[in-house]
Structures are given as structure tokens and as C-alpha cells.
Amino acid sequence: MTSRRSPPSPTVRVAAGQGFWGDWLEAPYRQVTGGTIDYLMMDYLAEVTMSILQKQKARDPTLGYAKDFVPLMERILPLVVERRIKVTANAGGVNPRACADAVAETARRSGLAGKLRLGVVTGDDLLGRLDGLLARGHELKNLDTGRPLRDVRDRVLSANAYLGAWPVVDALQRGANVVITGRVTDTGLTLAPLIHAFGWKADHWDVLAAGTVAGHTIECGAQCSGGNCLVNWERIPDLANVGYPIVEAQPDGSFDITKHPGTGGRITVAGVTEQLVYEMGDPTAYITPDCIADFTTIRLAQAGKDRVRVSGVRGRPATDKLKVSIAYSYGYKAVGTLVYAWPDAYKKATAADRVLRQRLKDLGLAFEAILTEFVGADATHGRLALERAPLDELPEVQLRVGVRSSDRAAVERFTREIAPLILNGPPSVTGFAGGRPKPEEIVAYWPALVDKRMVEPCVEIVEV
Amino acid sequence: MKKAAVRRSGGRAVGKGHAKRVRLLELAHARSGDKGDTANVGLIALKPEYYPILVKQVTAARVARHFKGMIKGPVERYELPNLRALNFLLHGALDGGGTISLKTDAQGKVFSTALLRMEVEVSR
Numbered sequence: 193m194t195s196r197r198s199p200p201s202p203t204v205r206v207a208a209g210q211g212f213w214g215d216w217l218e219a220p221y222r223q224v225t226g227g228t229i230d231y232l233m234m235d236y237l238a239e240v241t242m243s244i245l246q247k248q249k250a251r252d253p254t255l256g257y258a259k260d261f262v263p264l265m266e267r268i269l270p271l272v273v274e275r276r277i278k279v280t281a282n283a284g285g286v287n288p289r290a291c292a293d294a295v296a297e298t299a300r301r302s303g304l305a306g307k308l309r310l311g312v313v314t315g316d317d318l319l320g321r322l323d324g325l326l327a328r329g330h331e332l333k334n335l336d337t338g339r340p341l342r343d344v345r346d347r348v349l350s351a352n353a354y355l356g357a358w359p360v361v362d363a364l365q366r367g368a369n370v371v372i373t374g375r376v377t378d379t380g381l382t383l384a385p386l387i388h389a390f391g392w393k394a395d396h397w398d399v400l401a402a403g404t405v406a407g408h409t410i411e412c413g414a415q416c417s418g419g420n421c422l423v424n425w426e427r428i429p430d431l432a433n434v435g436y437p438i439v440e441a442q443p444d445g446s447f448d449i450t451k452h453p454g455t456g457g458r459i460t461v462a463g464v465t466e467q468l469v470y471e472m473g474d475p476t477a478y479i480t481p482d483c484i485a486d487f488t489t490i491r492l493a494q495a496g497k498d499r500v501r502v503s504g505v506r507g508r509p510a511t512d513k514l515k516v517s518i519a520y521s522y523g524y525k526a527v528g529t530l531v532y533a534w535p536d537a538y539k540k541a542t543a544a545d546r547v548l549r550q551r552l553k554d555l556g557l558a559f560e561a562i563l564t565e566f567v568g569a570d571a572t573h574g575r576l577a578l579e580r581a582p583l584d585e586l587p588e589v590q591l592r593v594g595v596r597s598s599d600r601a602a603v604e605r606f607t608r609e610i611a612p613l614i615l616n617g618p619p620s621v622t623g624f625a626g627g628r629p630k631p632e633e634i635v636a637y638w639p640a641l642v643d644k645r646m647v648e649p650c651v652e653i654v655e656v
Numbered sequence: 657m658k659k660a661a662v663r664r665s666g667g668r669a670v671g672k673g674h675a676k677r678v679r680l681l682e683l684a685h686a687r688s689g690d691k692g693d694t695a696n697v698g699l700i701a702l703k704p705e706y707y708p709i710l711v712k713q714v715t716a717a718r719v720a721r722h723f724k725g726m727i728k729g730p731v732e733r734y735e736l737p738n739l740r741a742l743n744f745l746l747h748g749a750l751d752g753g754g755t756i757s758l759k760t761d762a763q764g765k766v767f768s769t770a771l772l773r774m775e776v777e778v779s780r
Contacts, residue, residue, distance in 0.1 A: 239754060240754060240755055335692075336692045336693065336694075420687070422685045422686065422687065422768070422769070423685045423702070462685065462700065462702075465698075465700050465739050465740075465741060466685065466686075466687040466698065466700065467687070468698075468739060468741075469687055469696070469698020469700065469736070469739070469741055469743055470687050470688075470689045470696075470698065471689035471690065471691060471696060472689075472696050472698060472734075472743050473691060473696065473743075473745065474734060475734050475736050475743055476734075487736060487739075488735075488736050488737070488738055489738065490738055490739065491738060492738075492739065504738075522755075522756055525756075525758060527758065561751065561752075561758060563751060563758040563759065565759070565760055567760065571760040571761070572760065572761055572766045572769075572770070573766070573769070573770040573773065574725070574726045574770070575725060575726065576722070576723075576726075576770055576773050577770075592760065594758030594759075595758070596752075596756070596758055634755050634756055635755055636752075636754065636755055636756050637692065637753075637754050637755070639692065
């Protein structure tokens with residue numbers, strides 16, 4: 193229990209600082225300075241992020257983590273130490289140890305030597321063990337398609353098991369102020385501080401599920417505190433100054449979602465509900481390494497301005513599997529765009545698409561897919577939008593054509609077929625200042641399961 | 657709209673002139689996201705009394721018809737009465753999903769508001 197407030201309260205405050213790698217750089221600083229918090233949780237890893245980091249590590253063994261985590265920590269570490277805030281972050285990517293070394297160096301430069309202990313969680317990286325696992329009969333079948341991994345084994349770029357909260361708990365119990373992990377689940381980064389603070393046990397399924405729901409609620413940062421919120425969106429105050437969410441948890445697993453006073457945004461039952469259903473599958477079985485949470489048991493109540501109380505969460509025992517996030521090289525893609533102006537903007541864009549497709553066909557190029565969208569008409573809602581759009585009067589339409597192929601040369605050739613349309617296609621066309629589109633390698637995601645006992649999390653402590 | 661009640665499910669014609677058609681936008685809000693090539697749409701009643709309307713009329717079959725031609729796989733529906741929400745899984749909605757997809761909305765972020773275009777029947 194790390195709260196400094198007096199009289200001592202059992203409440204533990206976990207603040208969300210980053211909802212993804214690339215989130216608002218000001219948010220963690222504001223969470224640390226805007227009021228009292230006990231923990232700062234930062235989620236960096238999306239499904240294919242690991243493969244990008246694996247490539248960086250292959251080029252330079254000191255890389256492979258979220259690099260901007262280091263200057264961010266440089267900015268907040270003195271405050272984190274002074275206010276005895278603990279940090280959990282999966283910024284370590286595929287090289288948590290190098291990330292910790294960089295943070296340690298920064299901390300020493302800031303005069304924090306002897307004042308900080310870093311926890312490093314590894315053991316999630318299965319890339320070097322894949323062939324061994326396959327040889328021992330672990331097929332690592334694609335959860336969506338059922339295909340065995342051996343079909344794409346030679347194209348695999350990264351493979352990481354999702355670790356849960358417990359190795360992070362271990363690091364906190366060994367006195368780490370900042371825990372840097374590889375592929376730990378988003379929810380585990382919030383659950384771990386609560387387990388640590390409240391002494392929850394590994395089979396206390398209801399509270400583990402409650403902490404998991406807390407994690408899910410804040411793992412996307414401001415998306416539960418007014419960001420990307422549809423309900424009365426125009427009346428959400430001061431998004432420029434949006435407050436990121438804070439979990440205020442109790443030992444019984446109930447918690448409030450709130451934010452620092454004086455910040456913008458809005459925390460309401462409706463907004464929290466939007467976040468709860470985000471990326472949801474079967475709501476009765478939200479499966480994590482730590483437990484299975486039943487989202488149909490969640491009770492929400494407005495408990496004050498910008499404060500939603502969450503209670504009633506029920507959980508079930510965890511499964512004996514861990515999800516594995518595998519990234520593999522799939523092929524290439526490119527997207528080209530041109531903008532057509534009134535009059536007949538939509539008609540001109542569709543005519544240009546026909547010309548382009550005829551030329552691609554005449555060139556005999558092989559594509560797995562060609563997709564045309566008309567931005568301004570149907571790109572977001574397809575035919576549902578076209579049925580109502582005033583197509584004759586649209587002021588402008590962007591023609592957006594994408595192609596995908598295992599043949600890089602075909603994709604490359606496609607990128608050269610866009611610009612000619614400016615002079616040899618339909619009229620009133622502009623918007624090509626960005627130049628020729630670039631072929632992009634597709635790194636695709638292969639979700640699989642592996643037996644839990646095949647994965648051994650490892651926790652190290654680095655003294656600064 | 658005040659007291660809305662279900663007259664008939666499935667968007668069929670309604671007798672006696674007591675019902676009118678409104679877009680889901682009037683009754684619900686929504687958020688969507690992705691899991692691989694599947695988009696999920698969480699549909700949330702704006703008022704408690706609207707939830708039964710959603711349950712009765714916004715069926716998996718109806719949603720599948722709504723998105724016909726836009727998704728390749730089946731539609732699944734889950735009920736969350738505690739949140740007055742329905743969760744829809746639209747399989748094969750994202751042109752392969754994630755990094756494979758060529759779509760502007762590769763991560764299914766705006767299937768939410770596309771569902772809110774659907775019309776349902778409420779009493780006048």
C-alpha cells in the first residue's frame with residue numbers, strides 16, 4: 193500500500209498514462225502532477241508492434257523497445273521518485289532489459305542513483321523456441337483460420353506469449369519502482385498493482401476479474417474519459433485538456449473510474465460502457481492469463497461528477513493456455529489517392545477507377561486484392577452511405593485504390609499507374625502532391641495458444 | 657421520443673398506424689473495434705426503456721442483412737442486459753484485418769455508426 197494520504201485509506205489509485213504507443217505525450221506527466229496517484233500504468237504494445245521492434249533489434253541489439261519511453265521517463269522520474277509513485281509499462285517490447293538499461297542510465301544522469309529500483313519482466317519471447325515447440329507437437333494453430341503455424345514458419349518475424357499480472361506482481365514485491373515488461377497483457381499492467389497492494393490470491397477469481405475489468409476500462413487511456421465518445425459528443429468539455437482515467441480501487445474489487453480535478457473530458461456511465469464493449473468478443477468470457485472475467489456481471493453507477501462506480505464483477509478460473517502473438521511476413525501493399533472536384537466529382541472518380549483497373553488488367557499484374565473506396569462518399573459506410581449521399585452534388589471525392597500482392601514488383605508497378613491519370617484520365621483532378629505511393633511490406637498477425645507450462649516468465653531487478 | 661414500445665419485430669409493416677420508423681441513432685450509441693478480421697460493434701441503449709427494442713428488433717439476422725455485401729462472414733450477437741448493450745461480432749468485415757486490410761477503416765472503428773443507420777419501429 194503506497195498511498196501517502198492521511199488518514200491511511202485502503203484506496204489504491206492506478207492512473208492510465210498511455211493507451212497505445214504514440215498516445216499523447218503530455219498525459220503521463222499530467223497524471224503524475226495533477227493529483228495523488230499510487231501507480232502509473234502505460235500500455236505500449238499493439239498486435240504487430242512486436243514485429244517492428246524485432247526488426248529494430250535485429251539491426252541493433254540495443255534496440256527493440258518503445259524508444260520514446262526513455263525521454264518520457266526522464267521527464268517524470270524525479271516526480272515519480274519524490275511522490276513514491278510506481279510505474280508499470282510494457283514499453284520493453286522485445287528487449288525489456290535494454291529498455292531498463294536506458295532508463296537506468298537516464299535516471300543516473302538525473303541524480304537518482306540509489307533511489308530507484310527497476311523490475312524487468314521477460315520470458316514472453318518465444319521466437320528462438322518456435323522450432324522446439326513445433327517439434328514437440330505444439331502446432332500453434334491460427335485461432336481464426338485453424339491453419340498450423342508450419343504453413344508460414346519460414347516467414348515468422350516475432351512470437352510472444354501474453355504474460356499476465358503475476359510476474360509484474362513479483363517485481364513490485366521485490367521493491368521495483370518501475371516495472372518494464374515485454375508482452376504483458378494490457379489489463380495485467382493495472383491488475384498487478386491491485387494484487388500487490390491488496391494481497392489478492394491467485395484463485396480469488398472475482399477480484400482478479402474486477403481488476404481485469406479495471407484494466408480494460410483504462411487501457412485505452414482517454415477513450416473512457418471523453419475521447420472518441422459518441423454520446424453527446426459535442427457537449428464533452430475541454431478535450432484539449434482531457435483528463436486521462438484513474439482507477440480508485442478497494443480491497444473488495446469494487447472501484448471508481450475518475451480523473452484529476454480541473455481536467456477536461458467526461459466520465460459517465462454511458463462513456464465507460466462504450467469503452468467496456470470496445471473490442472469485445474463473448475462478454476461472458478473475457479479471457480486473460482490471470483482469470484476469465486464475465487462482463488455481464490458488471491454493475492455501473494454514476495457516483496458523482498466524473499466518477500463511475502464499478503462493482504459486482506464475477507470471475508472464473510484462468511485457462512491452462514496462454515495466447516501467443518505471432519507476426520509473419522505476408523506480402524506487400526500500396527494505396528494511391530487522387531482528388532476529383534465538382535461538378536460530377538463522384539462520377540469522375542468512378543470513371544478514373546475504371547480506367548486504372550483496365551490498365552492494371554492490361555499489364556497482366558497479379559493482385560490478391562484490389563480495393564477501391566471513394567472518400568467523401570462510401571469509404572466509411574459503404575453502400576449504406578451511398579444510398580443517401582447526394583452523389584451529384586458532392587464538392588469533392590477522393591479516389592483511393594489499394595492493392596495487395598505477394599509480388600512486390602506488381603505492387604511497385606501499380607504505384608506508377610496513379611500519377612498518369614492526372615493528365616490522361618478524367619478531369620478536375622488534384623491532390624497528388626504527396627508523390628508516388630510506396631509499396632509497404634505487410635507484417636500480419638497470427639494469434640495462437642500455447643500451454644502455460646511451456647512459458648516461464650522471468651523477473652530481474654536492476655538497481656539504479 | 658417518449659415511451660417507445662415494440663410493436664412488431666423484424667421491420668415488417670405495422671398496422672393501426674401506432675408505430676413509426678426511426679434510426680438506431682435516436683435510441684442507441686455505439687463503439688466498435690477489431691479482432692483480426694472481425695469487427696465488433698457494441699450497441700448501447702440511450703435509455704433503459706430502449707433496451708428491449710434493441711433486443712427484439714436488432715437481431716443478428718437483421719444486422720447481417722444491414723451489412724450485406726460489406727462483410728463476408730456470419731454475424732453473432734451477445735446480450736449484456738447489465739449494461740443495456742448488445743455486442744455484435746461481424747466476421748470477415750475487415751478485408752483480412754489489421755495490417756493486411758486495404759480499407760480506410762481497417763480496424764472497424766466506424767462500423768459503430770454504420771449500424772446506427774439501421775431503422776427500427778417504435779410506438780408514436
